[in-house]
Structures are given as structure tokens and as C-alpha cells.
Amino acid sequence: MAEPNSEISPNLQRSKRFAALALVIAVLIWLALMVAAKLLPEYVWLIHILMLSAEAGVVGGLADWYAITVLFRNPFGKMPIPKFLRDHTEIIPRNKARIAESMGRFVQENFLSPQVVEKSLANTDLSLAFGQWLATPQNNLQITQLIQQSAPKIFEFIGQDQIGKFIQTNSVQWVKNTEINHLASEMLRAVLENDFHQDVLQRGLDVAHEWMLKNPEKIQEISKRLFKEMGVWKLAKGASWIGIDVQQRSIDSLIERIEAMLSDPEHPWRNHIEEFGQQLMLELADKNSHASTKLNDTKNALLESPQVLNFISGAVVILCNAIKDDLEKPNSGIAQNIRIAIQQVGESIISNQAVRELLNDKMSSVAINLSDQYSEKVIRFISEKIHEWDSSEMIDKIENEVGGDLHMIRVNGVVVGAFIGLGLGLIRAFVDYAF
Structure with a gap:
């Protein structure tokens, strides 16, 4: 159980001092006026008016002190008093459970309900902020x-x-x-449906064509190495003795094929690439296909390496x-x-207004769903925490927050009571003088 909070706020201390001082002044004035009535009998009519004002101030101050005190504690202590009086002391500690439920319900109804959240967010551009x-x-x-x-x-x-x-x-x-076959299929679908592959192919052919034209020596070296790997280099070299440059003709043919693909969007090779991509996409969509099995097996083999x-x-x-x-x-x-x-x-x-509207809708939906799902838990948490408070701790918390204003009511009780008493005294003096 939590220990009571013994710290008193400066505002509460100041208000208590003012209230006590106002009550003491009213009592001293009342006592002084009783003495003055004996010493100055010729002014007794005026002193009685002022005495009534002081008495009313004392009564008002004491009445407000009692009203404020019974909110937090029992001012009678262990004195034997009637049950109806005792039952109406320590009002806040006695009703701690009801206060806890009321505070939780108040928070839910005014701050966390889906309707309140939706209405608040409807007038707020959260994404703009x-x-x-x-x-x-x-x-x-x-x-x-x-x-x-x-x-x-x-x-x-x-x-x-x-x-x-x-x-x-x-x-x-x-x-x-x-x-990953399904993921690969969907990625390939996105590429094909947006003609991204055609753009990539076009740019790739442009780069390859430009490089081949600018680097004929390197093309010659690459083709020579390729012919050797294929085992036809000697045959190509022999053909050159009779005036047939197989190597250069192969290079020229490749360049011509690339230029043809660049100039013709409907080139058969382009169509073959398109058909191959479509077929591969369909095969990868089927997890039991040969392409899917091979892709997944290759992936697993790599990850096991x-x-x-x-x-x-x-x-x-x-x-x-x-x-x-x-x-x-x-x-x-x-x-x-x-x-x-x-x-x-x-x-x-x-x-981007459209993006903001989309974000606002999403954030509003999330906030409304959260308020609908968790508002009861928040309310239960608030109620449980208040239930767990020690009564003394709860009194200290509330009194520190609002006690300053409450004790200033005692000052008002003295002052207002004094003016009411003064008015009543003047009325009584007028009646006595008139009749």
C-alpha cells in the first residue's frame, strides 16, 4: 500500500494561513466589540450592529471550515456523535470506489469513445501538422x-x-x-504489365551497340576467345585464307541484329523475350511447376552453403x-x-493533398479502432489505480490540487458572513428606530 503524500503545496499552505487568519481576526473583533459594549454604553446601538457583523463572519468561517473538512476527514475524531452526522463526514474517502468509476467513465465518454475521437479527428488535418x-x-x-x-x-x-x-x-x-516462386512471379508480372522490360532491353541494346562500335579491338578479342572456346577458331582462321573473314562477319551480323531490334519494336527476338517472360511468370505462379521447384531448390542450396x-x-x-x-x-x-x-x-x-487525405483516413481509422478496443482497458486501469490509492494518499492528492481554492472559500465565508451580518444589523436598527 502506498504511503500518504506528506508534502503540502505552497498554494494550499498559503490558503490555509489566510483562512485561519481571517477567522481569528473575526473572533478577535467579536470579542473586542463585546468589551467595547460594556465600556461605551452610549454607542451600544452601533456596537451591536458591528457585533452582529463579526458574529456572522465567525459563523460563516466556521461553517465553511466544517463543510470543507468533512469532504476529506472526520473533524469530530473519536467523539460520540449521532450516526447521521458521522455518516456525512470523510465524504471523499467513503466514496472512493464511486469516484473511481465516475472518473473512469468521464474520461471514456468525453475523451476516448470512438464517436468523440472520430469527431475530433474530422476537424484536424493531422498529416498536414x-x-x-x-x-x-x-x-x-x-x-x-x-x-x-x-x-x-x-x-x-x-x-x-x-x-x-x-x-x-x-x-x-x-x-x-x-x-519465393510466388514473389518472383508477381515481380515479373509487374515488370511485364508496365513494359519495364522493354525499356530495360532498349537501354541495354543502346549501350551494347554504342560500346561495340567504339571498341572494335575488344570485340575482336572477345570473339576470338569465344571461337577458341567453341573449338572453331582454326576453322575460322582457315576460312580467312580463302578470303572469308568469319570472325568479322559474325561481329557485323550481331551488330546488324542489335540495330534491327533497336529500330523495330515488333522484332521477333523481342517477341520471343516477351513470350518467354509470360510463360515463366505463369510457371512461377504454380508452386509445383519445374521452374518453381528449381528456383526454390537453388535458393535453399545457396542458403545452406x-x-x-x-x-x-x-x-x-x-x-x-x-x-x-x-x-x-x-x-x-x-x-x-x-x-x-x-x-x-x-x-x-x-x-500533396491526396496523400494527406489518405494519411488522415488511415490515422483516423487506426485511432478509432484503438479507442474502440482499448478505451475500456484504459478506464479499468484508471479505476484500479484509484482503488489502489491509500485513503490518506488520495486525500493528499485531491487536497493539494483543489484545497487551495477550497480554503479560500473559508475566507470568503468570513467576509461574506460579516457583510450579511452587517446588513441584518442595519435592518434591525432601522426597525428598532422606526417602531
């Missing part, structure tokens, strides 16, 4: 500095070797357990060291790129 925050140089600099300071420490704490082993143990195993596993671990260590060393530099290139990327993301969010 987020984009503006990211686009602010001071903010993206802080994020970058946090990454720059934290990442090297994380690498040091965990260790690059441990990271490499973790990736080797978990990621490699995950890839082993994953049949000690050389591949050692390469993965070593590459991770090298990559982690490179990132760590770069981030530790004052003019880190990685940190600068991260900051630029954050800035660009923020600016893109600000400028």
Missing part, C-alpha cells in the same frame, strides 16, 4: 542528431558480430522457409562498421542524407 513538423529544419535536425547519436551506441551495445549472427540465424531461416552464410555475416559486419564510422563523423554523409530525406517527406506531405 505532421508534414509541417517534419519540414521544419530544427525538427528534422533533431531527429537526425538523435539517430546519429543513438545508432553507433546501439551498434556498440549489441555488437556487429551479434547482429550478423542474428540475421544469419533468423532472416536466413525465414528465407529458407519462404517459397557455408560460404554464402559467412559472406552474409561478414557483409553485415562490414556494413554496420561503415554506418557506425560514418555517423560518428561531424560531417556524416548518411546523417545529411537522412535529414534531406526527412525534409523531402515533410514537404511532399504538405504539397
